[in-house]
Structures are given as structure tokens and as C-alpha cells.
Amino acid sequence: MKKRMMIMFVFYTIFLITNLYSQINCAKCGKRINNESYYEIQGKNYCEKCYKKYFATYCSLCGKEIKGRYIFDFWQNKYHEFHKEDHDFCEYCARMICDKVTKGGRTYQDGTHICNLCYKSSVQRESKANILMKEVLNELIWLGIKIDPENIELQLVDNAQLSQKAIDMKINSHHKGLTKYTAFENQKGDISLENFTIYIVIGMPELKFIEVIAHELMHVWQYQNSPLDNDLAFSEGSCNYAAYLVLKKYKNKHYYKSNKEKSKMIDFLIMNLETNTDKIYGDGFRRVKELVEKHRKKYWLDHLKNFRNFP
């Protein structure tokens, strides 16, 4: 995942002036500034109190005032730029890992940094993963994406194991999941049995897991319904679009709606899908989204069943 952070500038020039002679009133509270320091911002004067309240930027990590450039994340946290020298960013929410913002965090054996807010809901066991997969299968049915749940096996693996699976399957993957399809033919040469193994990276926060499993289940749907060699952008774009639809459904569930952190995490994941700059995953997603907005969901699914590429 690309780190979502922005470097911001304080866009106005601030002058700290020591007032000795003139009689000046604060442009905000109107109080007369007598024999004290005041701030001039874009031609207006402000008392110290108003400056601190309305204009000063404070660091979410150390609490001190920030002057000049700072890092600004999706969650509205601002950090002194220099903190990035000795703090890691969470792989899943892109916040800077520290006690104050994320209640700390940890590093998995494969080097993944995760904050404690994300770790709290992380999927570490296959029993939990299977429950979530069933939930997502049901959400997909509600969306008109019916998947035969027979012969789907889920395995949690670490990043290194996932990369090895990708190499074994001769595919290029920089994703957090993979679906392996195996078909068995009978003596007549007809497919008699289909097997699906979904590999998912262990230890992702629940909502990221939900996004990835929805993506992988859409691959299963395509194996069960579509031409096997369909266009990569059409196929991956459709998987990301299914994940997007599932995330939107979760956003409307009472439990997620009423939890500020979880609700915002869904927004963050959706934003990442929407702004992904990858030619296959990002452009593919946007083309599918446009297609559905123009022709509705059924048209997209019918087209995916019968054609290899976008209309």
C-alpha cells in the first residue's frame, strides 16, 4: 500500500511583533494589545491567546507547536516532519505509530509495521477468518454476486509465503491475497471438481481483511462464471469493485456506523481503492465503477460472465 501522507505548508507568513508604542486591537477578540507581543498574519493583528487558539498548528505526536512544514494524515493528525526519522507508519492506516496517536504498535516478523489501533481487530486465526469469510459471502449474495461456497479453503500466510505462492503460480502479485484455482477433469475430459484456495496475509485489521477477502471471493465468482483468460484490468477492477461494494455495505451496518474509528477506516479503505494509481487495479476499478453507474450492476455481471473485456 502506498503511504497516505501529505506534507503541508503553513501558508501564511507570521510575524511576531513586540508592541511597545502603538495601540492595537486584536482582529479576533477585539482586545487592546498593550505592551505585549502580538502576531501579524496577512496584514491583520492578533493577540497571543487568539493566535494560539485559531492559527497555531500543534503536533499530534509531541504536542508542541509546528512552524513550517509538517506531515498531515488522513485522520487529521499533524506531525513534525522530523518525527519520521525515528517513527514508523502503520501499514494499514498510515498513521505515525506512537503512544499518543495509535497507543503504540508493533512490527511483525516479516517487517510489517502495525499500530495498536489496527492490531486490536487483527485477524490472526483461521477460525476468525472463516467467520468473516462467511459474512462477506452473504454480503456478496445480497449484492447479487452468488458464489458457490463448496470447496473454498482459506489459509492465512505471511507476506513472504504469499510472495512464494505468487511465484509458484507464475503471477505478479503485490496484493494482500491470492486465489488458487484447481480443476479436476474426469475421463471424458469434463471438469468434475473445482477447488479454490484463498491465501490471505495474516494479521491484517478486520476491515482490511474484509476488503481483501471480498476481492478474492470475486475471483472465485469469476472462476465459476467467467471466461478464464479475461482481461486483467477488467478482472482485477471487478474484484476491487466488489470489495468496494462490500465495504459500503459494512459502512451502513449499525455496529460500524456507530464506531467512529471503524467508520473512518472504511472511508480510508474506500479512498485508497478510488485513488489507486495502478493501471490494472486502479484504472480497472474506475472503469468498472463507471460502467455500473451507467448501466447498473446486472449489466456489469452479465458482461463479466460472457466477455473477456470491457464493453
Ligand SMILES: [Zn+2]
Ligand atoms: Zn485576541
Ligand SMILES: [Zn+2]
Ligand atoms: Zn512533534
Ligand SMILES: [Zn+2]
Ligand atoms: Zn494502523
Ligand SMILES: [Zn+2]
Ligand atoms: Zn486480484
